[in-house]
Amino acid sequence: MLNSEVIGQQDIWNRLMEMVQENRVPHALMFCGPQGCGKLAVALAFASYLLGERNENDAAAKALPPMSDNQKRHACSMLGKWEHPDLHFTFPTIKTADMSSEHKPVSLDFIKEWREMLLSQGPYILISDWMKRMGKTESDFNKQAIITVEESNNIARELIMMSSQGGYKINLMWLPERMNDESANKILKLLEEPPHQTLFLLVSEQPELLLETIRSRAQRIDLKKIETSEVEKALIERRALDAESAHRIARIANGNWNHALEELDSGNENRQHLDMFIMLMRLSYMRNIHDLKKWSEVVATFGREKQKRMLDYFMHMLRESFMYNFRQPELSYMTQEEENFARNFARFINEANIIDISNLFEESKRFIAQNANPKIVFFDLALKNIVLLIRK
Numbered sequence: 001m002l003n004s005e006v007i008g009q010q011d012i013w014n015r016l017m018e019m020v021q022e023n024r025v026p027h028a029l030m031f032c033g034p035q036g037c038g039k040l041a042v043a044l045a046f047a048s049y050l051l052g053e054r055n056e057n058d059a060a061a062k063a064l065p066p067m068s069d070n071q072k073r074h075a076c077s078m079l080g081k082w083e084h085p086d087l088h089f090t091f092p093t094i095k096t097a098d099m100s101s102e103h104k105p106v107s108l109d110f111i112k113e114w115r116e117m118l119l120s121q122g123p124y125i126l127i128s129d130w131m132k133r134m135g136k137t138e139s140d141f142n143k144q145a146i147i148t149v150e151e152s153n154n155i156a157r158e159l160i161m162m163s164s165q166g167g168y169k170i171n172l173m174w175l176p177e178r179m180n181d182e183s184a185n186k187i188l189k190l191l192e193e194p195p196h197q198t199l200f201l202l203v204s205e206q207p208e209l210l211l212e213t214i215r216s217r218a219q220r221i222d223l224k225k226i227e228t229s230e231v232e233k234a235l236i237e238r239r240a241l242d243a244e245s246a247h248r249i250a251r252i253a254n255g256n257w258n259h260a261l262e263e264l265d266s267g268n269e270n271r272q273h274l275d276m277f278i279m280l281m282r283l284s285y286m287r288n289i290h291d292l293k294k295w296s297e298v299v300a301t302f303g304r305e306k307q308k309r310m311l312d313y314f315m316h317m318l319r320e321s322f323m324y325n326f327r328q329p330e331l332s333y334m335t336q337e338e339e340n341f342a343r344n345f346a347r348f349i350n351e352a353n354i355i356d357i358s359n360l361f362e363e364s365k366r367f368i369a370q371n372a373n374p375k376i377v378f379f380d381l382a383l384k385n386i387v388l389l390i391r392k
Contacts, residue, residue, distance in 0.1 A: 001048045001079065001123070006041045007257055008230035012223055016046050020060040025050075026219045028191055028200040030176075032207045033223030036256030040174060041123035042223065043201045047087055047170045048079050050199070065167055075165065082115045085164040089114055090155060090173040092127070092145030094134055104150040110134055124257045127175065128269070131305050144304050144369070147179040152186035159195045172201045177209035184211050191217040225255020235260060254333045263335070269306075271337070273313035278341055280314075284385045285348070292386075296378035304368055307378075311365040315358060321346040322354050353391040360384055 003013050019025045029046075031039040048054075052075030054061050067075070078084040091114060093105040107114070113133040117125060131145060155171055163169045179187060191200065191214060202218055204210065232250035234257070235241045241249070253260035262270060276299060283292045299307065320334050324346040334342060349357070364381045368374060 001041075001044045002053065003045045003049070005123075006038055006045050007124075007234045008226040009038055009042055009223055012042055012221060013045070015221070016042075017058075017060040020050075021063050023063055025199065027194045027198060028202065028218035030202040030204055030207060030215070030218040030220050031223060032204050032220060034225055034256065035126070035205060036124065036253070036258035036260075037223045037225055038124065038257065039203045039205075039223055040125065042221075043172055043203050044118075044123050047172055047199075047201060050168050050170065051075055051079060051084055051086060051165070052167075053079050071165070082118050086167065086169050088155065088158050088169070088171045090147060090151060090171060090176075091130065092147055092175050092178040093151070094131070094143040094145050096134065104148055106148065106151045106154050108154065124261070126258055128305055128309060131303070144371075145178060147173075147176065147183050149180065149182040149186060152179075152183045152190075155187070156190060159190070159198050163197060168197055168199050169195070170199045170201060172203070174203045175205060176202045176214070177204055177206045179210075184214060188214055188217070226257060228253075228255065231255065231257060231260055239264060252333055252335060269309070270313055273310045274317070274338060274341070276310060277314050277317050280382060280385065281345060281348075281389065284382065284389050287386055289383070289386075292382040293379055296375055296382055299378050300374040302374075304371075304374070307368050307374060308365050311361050311368070315361050317342075318349060318354065318358055318361070321349045325350070348389055350391075353388045356391075357385065357388050360388065 006013070029043075031043050033039050049060075050064070052067055052072050054064075056062075056067065056072070075084065079087070082089075089111065090107050091110075093107060093110055095103070095105050099105065099109075110133070114130075117129065117133050121129065127145065134145070159169055159171060161169075173187075176187070188211060194200070200218065207215060207220070228250045231253050232243075232246045235246035235249060236243065239246075249260050249263045252263055276295070279295055280292075283295060299310065302310065317338065320338065321342045324334075324339070324342045360381060364377050367377045
């Protein structure tokens, strides 16, 4: 994967090239930043560069061991299918219904699906996309994807071996914050004493959830939101949109390429989330406890990952509704459907309740992540929302 396939983030790429040129690439890099900014895309492009997909004449490449034309063609061919033997992937997994009770899932169980997703969808992916790829039955979607201790043992076995191509051995770990405690402690040992010529690339959405000792052993690279102009340019070039449509969608996306793609999908999940948000707020205003109980039972049937995404969307709508009261269009980032609802709803979100309702949604998301009973969590949320919504 070439850097030209990454949307924006040229300053980050320049920084990485300086590390290579000055021979100071650390043994662990952690890419952080808001969702949809291209953390995984940058990490994949950097791994590809180090493993051979590069122009041998640029300044940074001259600091790496030279490759023959044949070696380079071979490396590019393998990277084109994400099958390079020195690039190891680690990602959250679930135990699917077709696995035996004794089996402990690891990334290798799903490596075929992972490569297919990168090839068909590209590097701008969400955990929801990955859950759909892994899930075999409806019950699979209710599970939470994690990185197990068995995965840590696999990483150690893979990286202890010599590089097959004589260069770096790279472990690219997507969403390391989903490691359980035992797994995190084993990874910590690898980071403290990394095998020779090994590079860890951690791609994290929530680095604050990682052990402090892990964070301290990786050099952090913070990516910013993609510039709106870069999103707009990519929509025109990659999705063949006209300039006006690209500008509207790029502004709503607010630096998040995933949001931009969702806006192109007329049946995207956010429309369902909007319906559930509208229903929650209307029933709360009416103090209709009977129907709020039914509402909580419906959302309790969603998988936990979807429930967390829904609560993230609720917090987005809360913020946008509050900002709508200032009547400054440049501060608002809503679709037409969202704005149509906010036009009458926004006045109920004010300085007296915005923080408490936000905290309520955040707390509910935390409970869901901790495997609390979703019926209880969402009914409790609905009842508390009744009280908070009428504050003035």
